Amino acid sequence: xxxxILFGAPGSGKGTMGDLIQRDFGYxxxxxxxxxxxAIEQGSADGLRAKxxxxxxxxxxxxxxxxxxxxxxxxxxxxxxxVMDGYPRTRQxxxxxxxxPSDSEQAIFIEVSEDEAVAxxxxxxxxxxxxxxxxxxxxxxxxxxxxxxxxxRVERRADDNDASVRQRxxxxxxxxxxxxxxxxxxxxxxxxxxxxAAATVYARIKERIA
Ligand code: ADP
Ligand code: ZN
Numbered sequence: 001x002x003x004x005i006l007f008g009a010p011g012s013g014k015g016t017m018g019d020l021i022q023r024d025f026g027y028x029x030x031x032x033x034x035x036x037x038x039a040i041e042q043g044s045a046d047g048l049r050a051k052x053x054x055x056x057x058x059x060x061x062x063x064x065x066x067x068x069x070x071x072x073x074x075x076x077x078x079x080x081x082x083v084m085d086g087y088p089r090t091r092q093x094x095x096x097x098x099x100x101p102s103d104s105e106q107a108i109f110i111e112v113s114e115d116e117a118v119a120x121x122x123x124x125x126x127x128x129x130x131x132x133x134x135x136x137x138x139x140x141x142x143x144x145x146x147x148x149x150x151x152x153r154v155e156r157r158a159d160d161n162d163a164s165v166r167q168r169x170x171x172x173x174x175x176x177x178x179x180x181x182x183x184x185x186x187x188x189x190x191x192x193x194x195x196x197a198a199a200t201v202y203a204r205i206k207e208r209i210a
Contacts, residue, residue: 008110011117057167
């Protein structure tokens with residue numbers, strides 16, 4: 001099966017693009033942020049462990065995230081391919097993922113300026129139940145506070161605040177950018193301009209999906 005990996009800074013649009021790819025290509029979407037937020041909502045031990053790291057904008061420990069992804073990858077609904085949003089974020093995670101066989105692997109790096117990404121994050125709204133992504137400025141839900149897709153509650157994510165956003169960018173530069181280099185050296189990385197409207201960025205990405 002095919003594995004597509006989306007890279008990009010927080011606010012670069014990985015989640016939104018992952019949703020569109022899921023819709024059009026029939027890939028399963030695997031978002032570690034969504035998996036972790038669901039664990040927190042459920043009040044599970046994994047969620048309790050992850051919560052503080054996420055609120056502060058740090059990374060959840062590799063060993064926990066790698067285990068959650070291992071469980072997700074063994075769920076058995078991935079025959080049509082899958083797209084990963086937010087994983088791998090560290091070298092150790094990348095190595096764990098490389099050990100999982102795939103028929104073909106492609107990585108897409110969505111590049112945006114930090115200013116644009118921060119502006120998006122600070123006006124972003126997210127569905128607590130299904131993870132659908134909205135934006136106060138240009139893509140609000142039809143009914144304020146209510147998810148178009150599932151009727152769940154739409155609100156600002158706890159970590160979409162100034163201090164946490166700053167920390168997420170720092171961690172992204174230190175831990176995740178080197179991982180992008182790892183895929184570039186393997187020759188499977190495409191870079192896409194992530195500025196502009198979602199439909200515009202998506203058109204650029206579609207052209208690159210092989
Ligand atoms: P964003 O890309 O906007 O930062 P995500 O939903 O992908 O948002 O991630 C939110 C938070 O969840 C991260 O700041 C981090 O704390 C945690 N997280 C998500 N994916 C990973 C991962 N692969 N490794 C470690 N922590 C992760
Ligand atoms: Zn929803």
